[in-house]
Amino acid sequence: MACGERVSKKLAQTERALKKLKELGGLESELDREILHEVAAKRFEYTYESLWKTARLFLLENKGLECNSPRRPFQIAYLR
Numbered sequence: 197m198a199c200g201e202r203v204s205k206k207l208a209q210t211e212r213a214l215k216k217l218k219e220l221g222g223l224e225s226e227l228d229r230e231i232l233h234e235v236a237a238k239r240f241e242y243t244y245e246s247l248w249k250t251a252r253l254f255l256l257e258n259k260g261l262e263c264n265s266p267r268r269p270f271q272i273a274y275l276r
Contacts, residue, residue: 203257206250213243 217239223232244266251269255261263269 200257203250203254206246206253210243210246210250213239213246217243 217236220232220236220239227235248266248269251273252263255263255269255272261272263272
C-alpha cells in the first residue's frame, strides 16, 4: 500500500468517526441523558484515538517524525 493511500484510509476512518460523533446532537430528545453522555464519551474517545493515530501516520510518512504518544502530533501541528 502506498504512503498516501494509508494516510487517506486513516483519514476516511477519522471522518466517519467524527460524523458519528456529530450525529449525537440530534439524539438529545430520544435518549436518556445518562446514556447519551456515555455514548458521547465513547464516541469522542474513538474519534480522538483515530485522529491522533492519523496525524502520527502522516508525520511518520511525510516528515519522518516518530510520535509515540497522542500529545506529540498535536504539539507538532500547533507549532507549524
